[in-house]
Amino acid sequence: MSSARRMPIGVLVSGNGSNLQALIDEQEAGRLPVEIRAVVCNKPGVYALERAAKHHLPALVLPNRQYATREEHEGAICRALEAQQVQLVVLAGYMRLLTPFFVRRYKNRIINLHPALLPAFPGTDSIRRAFEGGVKVTGVTVHFVDEGEDTGPIILQQALPIEGADTVETLEAKVHALEHRLLPQAVRLFAEGKLRLEGRRVLISS
Numbered sequence: 727m728s729s730a731r732r733m734p735i736g737v738l739v740s741g742n743g744s745n746l747q748a749l750i751d752e753q754e755a756g757r758l759p760v761e762i763r764a765v766v767c768n769k770p771g772v773y774a775l776e777r778a779a780k781h782h783l784p785a786l787v788l789p790n791r792q793y794a795t796r797e798e799h800e801g802a803i804c805r806a807l808e809a810q811q812v813q814l815v816v817l818a819g820y821m822r823l824l825t826p827f828f829v830r831r832y833k834n835r836i837i838n839l840h841p842a843l844l845p846a847f848p849g850t851d852s853i854r855r856a857f858e859g860g861v862k863v864t865g866v867t868v869h870f871v872d873e874g875e876d877t878g879p880i881i882l883q884q885a886l887p888i889e890g891a892d893t894v895e896t897l898e899a900k901v902h903a904l905e906h907r908l909l910p911q912a913v914r915l916f917a918e919g920k921l922r923l924e925g926r927r928v929l930i931s932s
């Protein structure tokens with residue numbers, strides 16, 4: 727795919743980066759019309775950085791505590807993304823809430839991934855909370871980010887049954903495998919201009 731047709735994106739990470747890897751794999755296979763122009767990480771030393779390095783992606787570590795305020799931290803992130811003309815910001819396991827400053831700057835151009843069926847189990851540790859809460863169905867949500875926590879318009883959602891034989895570990899594995907499919911799918915739909923917001927509804931054109 728010629729680079730002219732690829733949308734410049736930035737990916738924010740804080741950890742293992744398996745969802746970053748899913749994006750890289752799809753992009754390298756020619757199935758994702760994006761170019762990952764910036765990987766921004768707020769945690770030094772995490773595996774996501776090694777993944778970026780292996781694939782020669784430009785990565786930047788901006789630790790939270792090097793900045794006096796969240797806005798200053800996000801200002802540094804914005805500058806890095808703007809320098810690369812990023813048009814879509816993907817939160818792939820980015821474990822820090824964004825302030826309205828950042829959300830407004832990239833209004834309706836930030837996608838987040840959540841390991842549960844929102845609005846159920848927002849926040850952290852959702853897989854365990856769903857499992858221990860005894861629900862029979864959980865899943866994965868990909869949504870636009872608004873100024874709340876895990877409250878933005880839902881782009882894609884897919885359910886997973888929780889079986890009697892499941893453990894937290896087997897459920898985690900199933901949720902992560904599903905995340906690795908849904909996140910690239912949502913990014914592809916965005917990059918192809920197929921998502922349209924109507925109030926809180928995200929309409930997908932074919």
Ligand code: GRF
Nearest residue numbers: 741742743744745819839841
């Ligand atoms: C994913 O489960 C995502 O839903 C959550 O954090 C996890 C990140 O995993 N927000 P990874 O760093 O992409 O492997």
